[in-house]
Amino acid sequence: MPAGLHITDLEAAINHWRARAPAGAGAALAPEVAALAEVYGRMVHGQLKECAHADLPVPALAAWLAWYATTPDTPCIAICSTSQGDAVCKGCGRTDQEVQHWPALHPLDKRAVWRRITLQGTAWRFNRYAERAAGAPAGAVTDS
Structure with missing residues (x-):
């Protein structure tokens, strides 16, 4: 089972989507932001730093994975001891x-x-x- 989603990564994904799809008329959130914000709200309310993988709704996981695809995959600097x-x-x-x-x-x-x-x-x-x-x-x- 994969690790849980850490709140700092959730915040980064929300900010990514907010920059890509700012709130529309009437402050309507983009679907990705809304999906991630739901999880974020539950985490903040529960004072959690991490959300279990199994507790992520499919739209939130999909939005997070789409953000993840924009980040560097590996920390490697080609000096492997x-x-x-x-x-x-x-x-x-x-x-x-x-x-x-x-x-x-x-x-x-x-x-x-x-x-x-x-x-x-x-x-x-x-x-x-x-x-x-x-x-x-x-x-x-x-x-x-």
């Missing part, structure tokens, strides 16, 4: 198992990994190689 025997990649922060099975992971599981490595902030992608991960121009040099 798991291939050298490390249990956790110094480049991206994923475990050896996460690197190996990444293509088969459900998008909710991938986002859970992204959340964890972002909060940890210890992988090279978040420090001295952050520019490379962000697509800095070739030859850009930084002090780190």
Whole structure:
């Protein structure tokens, strides 16, 4: 069973859809925003940080997956220390198992990994190689 939907990802998806489909006449929400807002409201009311995958209505999951498709899929920065025997990649922060099975992971599981490595902030992608991960121009040099 995939991980749950974290409220920060739900907020990002809502903001994505609000930018793509602003409220219409009479402040009518786009269907994607309405579907996600329903889940968001329940989570806020229940003071939940995560919504179980099974509790996501089909329209909300579809809207979230469409947003997810616009985000970077992998945290890889092409410096993989798991291939050298490390249990956790110094480049991206994923475990050896996460690197190996990444293509088969459900998008909710991938986002859970992204959340964890972002909060940890210890992988090279978040420090001295952050520019490379962000697509800095070739030859850009930084002090780190």
